Amino acid sequence: MNILVTAIGSFSADCVINTLRSHRHFVVGCDIYPSEWHTVSKDCNVVYQVPFATKEKEYINSLLHICTKHKVKYVFPLTDLEIDVLNKYRQEFKDNGVLLCIQSVACLEVARDKYKMYRLFKDDPTVKVPLSVFSCNLAEDFPLPAIAKPVNGRSSEGLQRIHHREDLLRMKEVDGYIIQELLDGNVYTIDYVRNASTKSDFAIPREELLRTKNGAGTTVRIVPNEYLMNVSSYIGNKLDLNGCVNMEFIHHENAYYLIDINPRFSAGVAFSNFVGYDMVTSHLNCFADNEDIISPIDYKEQLLCKRYKEESL
Structure with missing residues (x-):
């Protein structure tokens, strides 16, 4: 399958690209910066530099040109900003035989608007929100x-x-x-995937022990927390999610408060893949005909740390 992965300089790109390549997909990467600025460029079959997503028409035309040239069938956007823009141009991609692997318009209205998310859950007895x-x-x-x-x-x-x-x-x-x-407490991120057609889903929660300033976990504890898994499933069904997203909670005074639903792979999706569950392939399966997510697995509590190293290009 030919798949376009955007924003290959983002935290999740390495896991997404290399998982797809391991399954012999043809991966076209793109980013606003030159390919030689990203080591993951070497893992793509071909890479393009594209305009900023804020230049909507130029960005969309560039992606459509790439998709046509390489017969791309699926697009995996990795950042919220790109999803916001692509959401406006669904029909243009559909007309060119390209499927955007993003959440529905209705879901994005909630996930990308923090006040709408609050309004949806503020009186819900199952989900606590600040x-x-x-x-x-x-x-x-x-x-x-x-x-x-x-x-x-x-x-x-x-x-x-x-x-x-x-x-x-x-x-x-x-x-x-x-x-x-402002609630004090530890942050928990849940990688969650759901197939809207079959209603099957799976979640892997983690406690984020160290995070970057923009919220990317670097040292985490994988926790098979039954409550977090169940509440993620409840939210997934309420929003009729399709594909992989991540949810963030704060553990405050013995309760978990939902603070974000990010309609994309988390920066730390590689942690979930590392413990043995292929979130990336499950996400792709949610958009493919007659496919389902990979069956849930058993996993144990464990401490994981992201490692950085230097490479020449």
Whole structure:
């Protein structure tokens, strides 16, 4: 199968590309930076430099040209920004016989809007979410400390922690932000995959012990936590998810609070592949005809660490 993988400089790219190649797929990679800036370029069959996704028409035309040239059937976008743009151009890819391996329009409306996600679950007895309001609707008695986030933010960009009342009230003048109560606790990320046709699903939770500033776990503890697996399945069914996503929770005062649904592979999807479950192939199967996700596996609690090394190009 010929598959286009975008943003090959992202954290998940190495796992995605090499898993696809191990199954003998033809992988076309692309990125906004030159191929020689990414070692994973060597693992692709061919690589292209493309415009920024913010230049929507140029970006889409570039991807369509690549897909036509290499007879690409599936596109795996690896970043939220690209998914936001591609979501607007589904028909153009469909007309060219190309399937975008992304969530449905309805699902993305929730996953890419933190306030809509809050509204969906705030009265749900199964899923706990932090108290959230639009910045323009802030009340003076909103509990502190608080955290301010762009409503459609990604990778912790634009995030602000607020500890003083005067700083909180200044946020009333900032458009496009939600304010949430700041909950202390450890972050748990769940790699979750679901086939919308068969309703089969599987989840691998991990506690993130060390993270980069933009939220990528580097040292994690794999935890076969039954509650997190069940609540992920509940969310997956409620949103009718199809394919692989990741969900983030904070463990606060003996409860898990949902803080994000990221409609893409997590930065640490390689951790799940490392323990023996192929999230990448299961994701592809969700978009292929007459295929299902790989059967769930048993796995044990274990500590894993991401390692970096230098390579010449």
